[in-house]
Amino acid sequence: MNDNSPPVCNYEGSDYQRSFWQEGGRAYEDAVEAVALKRLLPSSGEFMLEVGAGAGRNTPRYKNFKKVALLDYSRSQLEQARDRLGDDVRYLYVAADVYHLPFVSGLFDGATMIRTLHHMADPLLALSQIAEVLRPKAFFILEFANKRNMKSILRYHLRKQSWSPYSYEPVEFAALNFDFHPKAIRNYLKANGFSIIQQLTVSHLRVGILKKHVPFRLLVALDALLQRTGGLIQLSPSVFSLCRLEEEKSLPADGESVFKCPTCQTPIPGLGHDLRCSGCGAVWSFQDGIYDFRQK
Numbered sequence: 001m002n003d004n005s006p007p008v009c010n011y012e013g014s015d016y017q018r019s020f021w022q023e024g025g026r027a028y029e030d031a032v033e034a035v036a037l038k039r040l041l042p043s044s045g046e047f048m049l050e051v052g053a054g055a056g057r058n059t060p061r062y063k064n065f066k067k068v069a070l071l072d073y074s075r076s077q078l079e080q081a082r083d084r085l086g087d088d089v090r091y092l093y094v095a096a097d098v099y100h101l102p103f104v105s106g107l108f109d110g111a112t113m114i115r116t117l118h119h120m121a122d123p124l125l126a127l128s129q130i131a132e133v134l135r136p137k138a139f140f141i142l143e144f145a146n147k148r149n150m151k152s153i154l155r156y157h158l159r160k161q162s163w164s165p166y167s168y169e170p171v172e173f174a175a176l177n178f179d180f181h182p183k184a185i186r187n188y189l190k191a192n193g194f195s196i197i198q199q200l201t202v203s204h205l206r207v208g209i210l211k212k213h214v215p216f217r218l219l220v221a222l223d224a225l226l227q228r229t230g231g232l233i234q235l236s237p238s239v240f241s242l243c244r245l246e247e248e249k250s251l252p253a254d255g256e257s258v259f260k261c262p263t264c265q266t267p268i269p270g271l272g273h274d275l276r277c278s279g280c281g282a283v284w285s286f287q288d289g290i291y292d293f294r295q296k
């Protein structure tokens with residue numbers, strides 16, 4: 001790790017889960033994401049990585065996997081996830097930076113990243129780290145916030161918004177909050193060896209007046225219908241892409257180590273206690289069920 005590492009949007013101590021999801025009127029967004037995930041997730045799997053797991057809102061949706069590693073930079077978000085999901089041996093809680101993943105190469109047969117690329121100042125680096133820890137042919141479900149959505153197109157043409165929804169560069173609409181162009185995302189994925197199998201457009205009806213007046217179940221059913229248009233064009237604020245890692249970048253894990261040192265890359269055997277790296281001597285803590293690989 002070094003000082004050139006991209007900045008992290010730090011959720012430590014944030015009440016995001018309560019204020020945004022529980023009290024923020026986001027039942028529609030949560031429900032339509034559940035529909036998209038159900039459509040895209042494989043029916044079974046061994047070990048899945050959830051990047052930017054936060055408070056584990058989506059984790060119960062990965063029930064078909066034997067094990068799930070919840071990775072998040074914020075320890076307090078992971079504590080909330082643990083409170084929600086419990087000490088189940090299926091779950092591994094890991095506080096770490098996606099730019100410095102602490103897992104051995106080729107460990108996982110799948111990964112998801114939902115509402116998290118949104119915070120990446122260096123999306124290419126984040127995706128390359130994820131590709132590294134996946135097995136060849138692993139699946140990857142990536143959600144991204146789409147800058148070329150109907151609302152931003154309208155606002156642009158009404159001259160209420162200065163940036164163009166059509167240009168490929170990301171727009172940082174608030175500090176460390178980025179919306180991306182679908183074509184740029186396709187390029188980032190391709191550059192990291194991923195092919196896109198299916199795309200669903202999600203949250204088409206994320207408009208206050210609709211959420212207020214259209215019955216909830218009807219709104220979700222309409223979005224479920226519209227999601228399929230994502231294979232043709234992406235004009236919704238959120239896009240889910242099901243990808244497959246085509247390039248044989250990673251060697252399959254040897255089965256002995258789950259973790260590697262994020263500083264010197266040496267595999268670190270063992271689980272269930274503080275981990276000492278035999279390469280550089282760094283000690284990574286394990287406290288209250290959470291491994292902590294963040295740079296101090």
Ligand SMILES: C[S@@+](CC[C@H](N)C(=O)[O-])C[C@H]1O[C@@H](n2cnc3c(N)ncnc32)[C@H](O)[C@@H]1O
Pocket residue numbers: 007008009010011012051052053054055056057058071072073074077096097098099113114115116119
């Ligand atoms: C908007 S929340 C989404 C949480 C969850 N995926 C969901 O949809 O409910 C974004 C999450 O990404 C995490 N995050 C942001 N930057 C990160 C980084 N560099 N490495 C790991 N996690 C990061 C934050 O801590 C936060 O929990």
